[in-house]
Amino acid sequence: MPELPEVEVTRIGLKPLLQNTIAKVLVRNYSLRWPINSELPGLLKNQTLLALSRRGKYILAKFTSGTLIIHLGMSGRLCIVPSDEKLNKHDHVDIRFKKNNLILRYRDPRRFGSILWTVEDPYNHKLIKNLGPEPLNEEFDAKYLISRLRNKKQCVKNAIMDSHVVVGVGNIYASEALYYAGIRPNRISQKVSMKEVLSLVESIKNVIKEAIIKGGSTMNDFFDVNGENGYFQNEHKVYGRENKPCFRCQLLIIQIRLGQRSSFYCKKCQR
DNA sequence: CTGTAGACCTGGAGGC
DNA sequence: TGCCTCCAGGTCTACA
Numbered sequence: 001m002p003e004l005p006e007v008e009v010t011r012i013g014l015k016p017l018l019q020n021t022i023a024k025v026l027v028r029n030y031s032l033r034w035p036i037n038s039e040l041p042g043l044l045k046n047q048t049l050l051a052l053s054r055r056g057k058y059i060l061a062k063f064t065s066g067t068l069i070i071h072l073g074m075s076g077r078l079c080i081v082p083s084d085e086k087l088n089k090h091d092h093v094d095i096r097f098k099k100n101n102l103i104l105r106y107r108d109p110r111r112f113g114s115i116l117w118t119v120e121d122p123y124n125h126k127l128i129k130n131l132g133p134e135p136l137n138e139e140f141d142a143k144y145l146i147s148r149l150r151n152k153k154q155c156v157k158n159a160i161m162d163s164h165v166v167v168g169v170g171n172i173y174a175s176e177a178l179y180y181a182g183i184r185p186n187r188i189s190q191k192v193s194m195k196e197v198l199s200l201v202e203s204i205k206n207v208i209k210e211a212i213i214k215g216g217s218t219m220n221d222f223f224d225v226n227g228e229n230g231y232f233q234n235e236h237k238v239y240g241r242e243n244k245p246c247f248r249c250q251l252l253i254i255q256i257r258l259g260q261r262s263s264f265y266c267k268k269c270q271r
Numbered sequence: 272c273t274g275t276a277g278a279c280c281t282g283g284a285g286g287c
Numbered sequence: 288t289g290c291c292t293c294c295a296g297g298t299c300t301a302c303a
Contacts (some may be wrong), residue, residue, distance in 0.1 A: 033298085034278075039303060074297055075281075086292095091279080108278045112297060126301090135301085154274065163298075170296055219296065220283080258297075259275070 002072040004135065005211035006222050007057045010078055012158065013051050013225035014061070017080065017104060020097040021048045022063075029092040033114040034223040036093070040117055044068075044095065055123070056131050058169030066119040069128070073112030079106050080225045130135045135204050140166055142198040149189040154270055156192055157185035158259045160204065169184040169204060171269025172217055172239045175264045179238045184270045186256065206207065210235065238264040 002010070025041040037043070047063035054060065059078075063066040070078070083101045093106040093115060106115065118125055132148075133140040148165045149156065159165055161174050169177065178185050180203035183196050192200070216230035217223055219240075223229050233240075237247055242255035246266040256263050 006296075031280095071297080073280095074295070108280095109282065110295090110297095112280065151272085158274090161297095171298060217296075222296075260277090 002057060002076065002216075002222060003170030003173050003211075004057060004208055005173070006216035006230065007059060007063055007072060008166075008212050008214045009230065010072070011054045012145075013060050014059070014078065014080070014104070014147055017049050017097060017102065018052065019048060019264075020099045020102070021046060022095055023098045024094075024096045026094040026096070027092065028094075029111070032092070032108065032111050033071070034116060036115050039116050043117055049097075050165065055128055055169075056134070056163055058128060060122050066117055067122045069114070069116040069122055069125060070106075070228075071127075073108060073110060073114070073116045075110040076106065076108040076113030078132060078225055079105050079223070079227060121148050130164060132152075132162075132164050133235050135166050135168055135208055139209075140201065140205075142194065142201045145201055146192075146194055148196045150191055152189035154189055155186045156183060156189045156200075157263055159189045160200070161259075166204070168208065171261050171263075172219075172236070173204070173207050173211065174236060175239045176178070177207045179265060179270060183271050184267075185265050186258055207219060238266065240264070 011176060021085060022044050025044045027036055027040060029229060030036040038055060043222040049063055051062040057071055058071040060196055079266055080101050087108055090109040091105050091107045124126060148160055152159050157174050157178060160169050176201060181200040183192060183200060211232040214230060214232040215224060217232040218229035219233060238253050241253045242264060243252050246269055249268045251266055251268045253264055254267055
C-alpha cells in the first residue's frame, strides 16, 4: 500500500488523537516485520499523544515518555474506530484512548509493517538515522541527486527507490516521476544528464505533492484513518497501464521488470 | 563498497 | 469448486 503520500495522509488523519491519553493497549499478534515489544501494553498505558511527525515512510508518534515508530509495510493500515467496531482477521493491535473511547487500530494482512517503541531520539534509531533526504525538502535538489547518481551503474528507477538516496519514493511514484521527467526507468544512473536530473527532481516533488493533495493512491486496500479511499490512482499516467495508450502520444505503455519490481513506461515519451 | 536475489507474509486473480 | 502459479504499494540481510 503505502508510499510517502499514503503515509502522510495517514499521519494527518491521526491528528484528532493528539492530547488524548491511552487507556489500554491490546496486541493480538506480536509478530510483525520486527516483533512488537512484549512490554508494549504496559509501557503505553496512561501515555499522552503529544506530537505526530513523519520521516520517510515512518510515522513518529511522540508520547509522554517515548516514541512509537510505525511503518505500514506493504499492507499496513491505521484507522480510528469506535470501541464497538467489528474486528477484522488481521487487526493486530488496538490502542484505546480515554477521551471519546476511540480506538487506533492497526491492520496488516502481510505483516511487513512494524511498531517499535523507543525512549531515545527516534532520529537516532538505526532504521531512521541513515535515511536520505525528504523529497519535499530543499536539500533534495538536482545538485544533490546528481552527486548520488554519478557513480551508480544501477538503473535510475532503482536508485530513486533507494531510501538512502531519497526517502518515500516507492514503486508507483518512481514510475510516475520518471514518466513526467521523460526518462526511461532502466537508464543507467550515471548516464542521466544534469538537465534530466533537474526535471526528475521537480517531477518527484510534484508527483508526491499532488498525491498527498488527492489523498494518496487506493489500489486494493489503502484507505485513510476514517476508511476513505484516495483519488491519486485516477491520475496514474503509466503505473498499472501496460498495453494502454500513453496519454501524450497514444503509443502503448510497456511493462518491464527491474529489481524484481514491475516498471511501466512509454517508449516514445521516455528516453 | 556496490548491486542483486532472497527473505519475510497473506490474499486475490487467472489458468486449468 | 479446487488447486496451482503469479503478482502486489517495502526493505533488511546475505552473498557475489
